[in-house]
Every structure is written in C-alpha cells, then in structure tokens.
Amino acid sequence: MSSPEPDKNVEAWTATNAAYTDRAAPSAWAQDEITWGVFGIPERNVGVLPDVDGLDVVELGCGTAYFSAWLARRGARVVGVDPTPAQLETARRMQKQFGLEFPLVQARGEDVPLPDGSFDLALSEYGASIWADPERWIPEAARLLRPGGLLVFFRGSTLAMLCSPVDDEEAPIEQQLHRPLFGMNRFEWSDGSIEFHLPHGELIRLLRRSGFDIEDLIELQAPEDAERHPEYDHVPPEWARKWPAEEIWRARKL
Amino acid sequence: MTLTEHAKRNRAHWTELAPSYAMASGWAREPNWGCWGIPDSDLHLLDDVSGKDVLELGCGTAYVSSWLARRGARVVALDVTPAQLETARRKQAEFGIEFELVEASAESIPSRDESFDLVVSEFGASIWCDPYLWVPEAARVLRPGGRLVFLVNGAISMLCYPDEPGPAGTELLRPYFGMHRVEWSFEDSVEFHLPHGDWIRLLRSNGLDVLDLVELRAPDGAPDPTFDYATTEWARKWPAEEIWVARKRS
Numbered sequence A: 001m002s003s004p005e006p007d008k009n010v011e012a013w014t015a016t017n018a019a020y021t022d023r024a025a026p027s028a029w030a031q032d033e034i035t036w037g038v039f040g041i042p043e044r045n046v047g048v049l050p051d052v053d054g055l056d057v058v059e060l061g062c063g064t065a066y067f068s069a070w071l072a073r074r075g076a077r078v079v080g081v082d083p084t085p086a087q088l089e090t091a092r093r094m095q096k097q098f099g100l101e102f103p104l105v106q107a108r109g110e111d112v113p114l115p116d117g118s119f120d121l122a123l124s125e126y127g128a129s130i131w132a133d134p135e136r137w138i139p140e141a142a143r144l145l146r147p148g149g150l151l152v153f154f155r156g157s158t159l160a161m162l163c164s165p166v167d168d169e170e171a172p173i174e175q176q177l178h179r180p181l182f183g184m185n186r187f188e189w190s191d192g193s194i195e196f197h198l199p200h201g202e203l204i205r206l207l208r209r210s211g212f213d214i215e216d217l218i219e220l221q222a223p224e225d226a227e228r229h230p231e232y233d234h235v236p237p238e239w240a241r242k243w244p245a246e247e248i249w250r251a252r253k254l
Numbered sequence B: 001m002t003l004t005e006h007a008k009r010n011r012a013h014w015t016e017l018a019p020s021y022a023m024a025s026g027w028a029r030e031p032n033w034g035c036w037g038i039p040d041s042d043l044h045l046l047d048d049v050s051g052k053d054v055l056e057l058g059c060g061t062a063y064v065s066s067w068l069a070r071r072g073a074r075v076v077a078l079d080v081t082p083a084q085l086e087t088a089r090r091k092q093a094e095f096g097i098e099f100e101l102v103e104a105s106a107e108s109i110p111s112r113d114e115s116f117d118l119v120v121s122e123f124g125a126s127i128w129c130d131p132y133l134w135v136p137e138a139a140r141v142l143r144p145g146g147r148l149v150f151l152v153n154g155a156i157s158m159l160c161y162p163d164e165p166g167p168a169g170t171e172l173l174r175p176y177f178g179m180h181r182v183e184w185s186f187e188d189s190v191e192f193h194l195p196h197g198d199w200i201r202l203l204r205s206n207g208l209d210v211l212d213l214v215e216l217r218a219p220d221g222a223p224d225p226t227f228d229y230a231t232t233e234w235a236r237k238w239p240a241e242e243i244w245v246a247r248k249r250s
Helices: A005-028 A066-073 A083-097 A134-144 A158-162 A202-208 A239-240 B005-021 B063-070 B083-097 B131-140 B153-158 B196-205 B230-238
Strands: A056-060 A077-082 A104-106 A119-125 A146-157 A184-190 A194-196 A212-220 A246-254 B053-057 B074-079 B099-105 B118-120 B141-155 B210-214 B241-248
Touching: A005 A066, A005 A083, A005 B153, A056 A066, A056 A134, A066 A077, A066 A119, A066 B230, A077 A083, A083 A104, A104 B210, A119 A134, A119 B241, A134 A146, A202 A212, A202 B210, A212 B196, A212 B210, B005 B083, B053 B063, B053 B131, B063 B074, B063 B083, B063 B118, B083 B099, B083 B118, B083 B210, B118 B131, B131 B141, B131 B196, B141 B153, B196 B210
Parallel strands: A056 A077, A056 A119, A077 A104, A119 A146, B053 B074, B053 B118, B074 B099, B118 B141
Antiparallel strands: A146 A246, A184 A194, A212 A246, B141 B241, B210 B241
C-alpha cells in the first residue's frame, strides 16, 4: 500500500475491533432488520435500498460485514471489501457461526481488485464513505458498477461535522458551528485515524464528475424515542431530533 | 391574476421596499452573484445564453435580465410587484435595453409549456415563492435539456439567524427538519427555504436532474456587505448563499 493514510486507518480499526466491533459483531449479525445509523432507523421507514434479491452487491469498507450479511440474507450476491485484516477475521468467524458465506476481499475502497462493471449496487455504511479519500473511492465505485447501477452511502452529516468541538474531539456535538465548511475534507483524529468529509456542493460535483446522477440525499431525523448509542455517543438524541446527524446519499451510474 | 396569501404579502412588502431599490445599480454592473458580487466569469453559470430563450422569476428591477439581454438572450422577466417593474422599465429606457416584463407570480407562470432554455432566479421566486409551487412551474416552461439556475440563502445560514435584523451567528437557533416557510417577527413577509435533501427530491420529482450546488464563499478581505445577513468573516467559513443548478431531463 503506497499511501500512508489507509495504514493509519487500518491501525485504528484494528484497535477498535479489539475494543468494540468484534464483540458487537454477533448481535449485529443476528439482527433481522436492516437499520441505519446510531439510532437504528429501520430501512423500511427510509426506503433508500432497492430489492436486492439477485443483485450483485459490493460493500466498500464492510468492517465485520453485518450489513453484507443483512443483504446476503435477502438474496443478494454480496462481496465484502475492507482493508483491516482483524475485522475481516471477525467477519469470517461470523460467517461460520451464522452459516452465511460470501466473498471477503482485503482492500481499500480507493483501490478494489475486482473487475469493471461487475455490480448492481455499491454500498458503504460508515466505511469507505468516511475512511477513504472520496476523490478516489467514488470513481472506484463508479468503475465497479454496471451502467444503471446504484451507489448508496451513509455518513455523518456535514452539519454534525461542523458542530463537533475542536478542542475536545470526544465531546458530544453541540448547537454551535465550531469548524469551517469551506476547505473541509480531511480530519485527523488523535487515535491516528483519518476521516474524510466533503461538503454537499463538493460531493455533488464529485459524483457528477464520476458519472453519477444524484437521486437522493436523505437527512436522517432521530426518532422521538431515540436513545444515545452505547458506543458512538457523540450525538445527543435531542440534537438529532432537530438537525440531521447522519445522511444517506443515493446516486445512479449514468 | 389569483395570488396566494403569501404572494400578496410579499407584493405589499416589496411595494414598500421598491423606492430604496429604485437606483437599480445592478444594471451598470458585470454579471455577478450574491451580496459579495462573485463574478459570473468565475462561476460560468450564465455563459452561452446568446440566442436562448430565458425567463427570470422574481426579477425585481430586472438587472439580472439586463445582463442576459446584453449577452444576446431573448429575455422575459417576471415579477409580482408593479413598483419594481416600474423601475425596470425606467432602466430599460435609460440603458436602451428592451425585453419583455410580465407582472405575475412565479407560482403561476403565464407562459406556454417548454418555451425556455434557461430559467433563472436570483433571490427572487427562489426565496419569495413556495418552492412546491414555483419549481413545478419552472420545470413546465423549460424545454427538455433546459437549465434552472437559482440563488438562495445557505441552508446552514438559515439555522443561524436571530429573529431580529442582523447577521447570522454561530449558534443553531432553529431546527433544520421541517424548514420550509420562514416568517420574521420584524417583517411582514414570507420567505421559503428548504433543507438540501428536500431541494434534491423536489427538483428530481419535477424531472430536473441536479447538476451542481455552488456554496458561495465570501472573497478574502472583502468588506462586509450592505445586506447585513452575514459578515464577511462568517461567510469565509460557511456559505451564506448558494446556487442550485438543475437540468430538465430529455
């Protein structure tokens, strides 16, 4: 791997897997319902995904591959892609435990060793969508998709990034603009990880340049009974009732 | 002409404001965007209009239309406020630039289907009309392949205005979800602002593909603008103004 960024993210995710995602994997895999984000909003209320039965699906930055498992269970032919060996190892253990096998490929979202035009749906849920360089992973997703194929990706909202305190990155997001929007893209966190976040206008231009038609931007509102996520607790539910903390983009390859 | 209740209120509001816009100094300027006057020669949103049929929605004193007419477009400029159109007519005579001025609301455009190549709105219908009424009308009068370009306040900036005259701060003062109709306690007018996701869905559902969202940044070192909705310092960090560009599906 030539670029230093993904290595840092692999290091950070190896540590996070040991601390949390490995032990969270069984319950995530066991979940029947497809849900989005820290407040577990059901896909049946969102309706952003197509019927995946019989579709070729690639998940970019699958982690422990629970989302891939949800789609495989619904009849999709899924390939999970992730750069972190420890997470793929957890995914493999889950595959055996749940008797649900699909290919897992160790690679970064920026550089996927799979053929052009081989998927109907490219999906990323807090995966490549935030941990890979958008200038590289979005064109890569376009390459992997067949014409008419869908790209669906999930990330924190731009507004949540702007409202994240600068001096204490562990602190919850606030009702205050703390970071500038102009120039935002790359965030280096104290655990060494590097997160990417383009504002809406930049993202729309990048999607168009990469050959996508923009179909939807779903800014998620926390449900009334939302509770703080036990691990990812930087979003107060009352904040996310008023402002979008997370967002889903849907784009179609022209 | 049947007007919605908010269109009547906005016409009264703009009738009152019209004398202070009577200079219409925009007529003498080069094409530019927003209160920091970002040149269109940087953004290229009004290029290639020569010989095109162009409609401006909520033209006010019609300075944007004058730029387009000067570039060779066949322009129709529409506004609901007679006093503003009066200023536009005076400027036409002064500059020797003639184009059609129509008194109407963009919520009900008196034009045939598919009769324009470009529909533009610069803080006109784009914020003073209900988007769920004017966007379908804009889509109707556009030819397939025609463009819609409109300037609005930045969605984030709308969260940061106190309910009193003065610039945006950094605190989020009102919710984003449900943002649509905005009324200020200090002004008898009705504005309309949508979250980004709602704009995208509204444009798409009217057969318009989203081509761009240009989030405008104030130029470094620019003086604070005459309009007091954001300081230059604020607008160096966050978009106080943004331009949507869409194209009618062929």
